[in-house]
Amino acid sequence: MALKNLPLTLTSLDVMQDAPVIPVIVLSDVNHAVPMARALVAGGIRMLEVTLRTPVALQCIERIAKEVPEAVAGAGTVRTPAEAQAAARAGARFAVSPGFTNAVGQACKDHGLPLLPGVATGSEIMMASEAGFKELKFFPAMQAGGPAMLKAWSGPFFDVKFCPTGGVSVQNAKEFLSLPNVVCVGGSWLVPNDALQAADWPRITQLASACQELL
Ligand code: 3PG
Numbered sequence: 001m002a003l004k005n006l007p008l009t010l011t012s013l014d015v016m017q018d019a020p021v022i023p024v025i026v027l028s029d030v031n032h033a034v035p036m037a038r039a040l041v042a043g044g045i046r047m048l049e050v051t052l053r054t055p056v057a058l059q060c061i062e063r064i065a066k067e068v069p070e071a072v073a074g075a076g077t078v079r080t081p082a083e084a085q086a087a088a089r090a091g092a093r094f095a096v097s098p099g100f101t102n103a104v105g106q107a108c109k110d111h112g113l114p115l116l117p118g119v120a121t122g123s124e125i126m127m128a129s130e131a132g133f134k135e136l137k138f139f140p141a142m143q144a145g146g147p148a149m150l151k152a153w154s155g156p157f158f159d160v161k162f163c164p165t166g167g168v169s170v171q172n173a174k175e176f177l178s179l180p181n182v183v184c185v186g187g188s189w190l191v192p193n194d195a196l197q198a199a200d201w202p203r204i205t206q207l208a209s210a211c212q213e214l215l
Contacts, residue, residue, distance in 0.1 A: 003046060006072065012114040012135040015074065015094045016163055016183040018047045021173065021211045022096075023190040024076060024165060025050045032196050033060035037068040039201035040190065043208025049096050049186065051076035052083055058090040065091025078115075081107030088113050096165075096186070098139055100128045116163055120144040125157050135161045137186065142167025147175050154181045173214050 007014065015022070023040060025048060027033055037048055048071055050061050057075070064073040074094035075087030081103050087095055088111035095108050100117035105128070108115035117128045118139035128136055138150065141164035145152075150162060164176045165186030176185050190211070195203045 003041075003044065003070070009112070010072070010093055010114050012094065012116055012133070013161070013183070015047050015072075015114055015116065016135055016161065018072075018184075019045050019211060020177055020184055020214045021045065021190060022047050022049050022074075022163060022165075022184055022186045023208075024186050024188040025191045026053055026188070026193070027056060027060045027196070028054045029196070030056045030059045030063060032199075033063040034067045035199065035201050036191060036196065036204060037064045037071040037073070039204035040208045041068065041070050043205040043210075044212055045190065045208040046071045047074060047094070048072065049074050049076035050092075052079075052087065053077050058086055061087065061090040061092050065093075075113075078104060078108070080104065084108045084113060084115075085111055087111075096137055098137075100124055100131075100133070100136075102127075102131055105131045105133060118165075122153070122156070125153065125160060129157075129160060134159060135183070136163070138162045138164040138166075140166025141176070141185075142172070146172075147179060150176070150179050150181055154179070157181070170210065170214075173211075177214055 075092040076096040078095045084107035095113040098118040116137045118137045168187045
């Protein structure tokens with residue numbers, strides 16, 4: 001699948017606009033990183049959120065960054081400035097956080113990482129916006145109000161764009177993606193743990209390819 005050229009320095013909008021879904025990935029075996037990344041790229045998905053939830057996550061980012069140049073490795077679950085720094089050193093080109101703090105926002109700026117900070121309330125949107133972040137992750141999207149919440153936010157926060165994540169699935173993704181303030185969604189369904197354990201890379205490619213039909 002032909003993917004368009006990306007600028008060397010990405011913005012958070014570049015990250016969000018590349019595909020309808022950002023896969024949320026949990027890897028427990030470093031040997032899965034490269035074939036998994038290739039499988040997603042083969043299905044047209046190259047913005048990969050590798051969550052910092054396992055001891056091998058940074059190593060996985062490093063492997064993808066070095067060995068799969070057609071993918072863009074990002075770090076998810078970035079909760080501290082130290083994690084932002086470690087992610088950038090490992091080769092991550094963007095960051096996603098489950099919440100927002102000024103310290104994490106500043107660390108990502110310092111290390112050149114476009115950040116999608118997580119928000120679930122109006123006050124959090126205002127704090128993130130004040131710090132210069134207008135492209136945000138709505139997390140946990142279904143639990144915190146789903147599409148109705150995004151519709152309500154579109155009035156006061158007319159200049160903010162969202163990537164809803166958390167409880168988003170192939171069944172409800174279209175409803176989110178049809179909203180004008182939603183650019184993409186995030187979800188873990190593209191990289192099921194059983195597919196990783198079985199090294200079933202074609203299944204991951206097929207799940208990624210199916211995302212093109214969501215638009
Ligand atoms: C997460 O951070 O785990 C994401 O929100 C993924 O949630 P999901 O498993 O509901 O897609």
